[in-house]
Amino acid sequence: GESVGLHLPTLSVQEGDNSIINCAYSNSASDYFIWYKQESGKGPQFIIDIRSNMDKRQGQRVTVLLNKTVKHLSLQIAATQPGDSAVYFCAETPNTGNQFYFGTGTSLTVIP
Amino acid sequence: EPEVTQTPSHQVTQMGQEVILRCVPISNHLYFYWYRQILGQKVEFLVSFYNNEISEKSEIFDDQFSVERPDGSNFTLKIRSTKLEDSAMYFCASSEGTFSNQPQHFGDGTRLSIL
Numbered sequence: 001g002e003s004v005g006l007h008l009p010t011l012s013v014q015e016g017d018n019s020i021i022n023c024a025y026s027n028s029a030s031d032y033f034i035w036y037k038q039e040s041g042k043g044p045q046f047i048i049d050i051r052s053n054m055d056k057r058q059g060q061r062v063t064v065l066l067n068k069t070v071k072h073l074s075l076q077i078a079a080t081q082p083g084d085s086a087v088y089f090c091a092e093t094p095n096t097g098n099q100f101y102f103g104t105g106t107s108l109t110v111i112p
Numbered sequence: 113e114p115e116v117t118q119t120p121s122h123q124v125t126q127m128g129q130e131v132i133l134r135c136v137p138i139s140n141h142l143y144f145y146w147y148r149q150i151l152g153q154k155v156e157f158l159v160s161f162y163n164n165e166i167s168e169k170s171e172i173f174d175d176q177f178s179v180e181r182p183d184g185s186n187f188t189l190k191i192r193s194t195k196l197e198d199s200a201m202y203f204c205a206s207s208e209g210t211f212s213n214q215p216q217h218f219g220d221g222t223r224l225s226i227l
Contacts, residue, residue, distance in 0.1 A: 034215055034216075036218075041220070042220045042221075043116075043118075043203050043205075043218035043219050043220045043221050044155065044203070044218045045218070046215045046216070046217060046218075049215050089154070089155065091155075099157040099168060099170055100145075100157050100216065101157070102147075102154045102155040102156070102157075103154060104153070104154045105154065
């Protein structure tokens, strides 16, 4: 079966520092990856996506890195703010268009 | 910014009863999805829907589940005879394109509690 998991279940960072959240996946056919942010009582919120033909993509304060060799995905948040405190999920889907698989999530806590 | 809306936010139902969860996807989106999240666990795919038919479903989506787009705006998930283990958050999502083409945008979910 599919395996999309996160290396660290919790992460605490000081406000203003950079955060790095990691994700491992097992399916070499994975083609499209998304990072979602989930705040308490809310649904997953799209942050950034990346396709398998890329190894880096940048958004506003966020960067996603994809290493297909080791099947690893990371989300970097620059200048972390208290509003960034949430659970972060990676999700992936293979190029066959099958089910979207979510990881178990990393809980990010930003310390003021 | 357009968003996916779900109603009700919390549904309490007796075991064995039917329940219908409702969603209004983003208006120009063509693909619709249901996911569930049992407390403390990962988000799990249930079903995807396009052009008025199911395009993919997981093994969780058994004969007790059905989906429908009864009109041009609503997308519903029906659980025919609820079980205790159906208690979870149910999220609706929609996208402009398919899984591997466009991101999915989620609603804030319906918390389903089965007694």
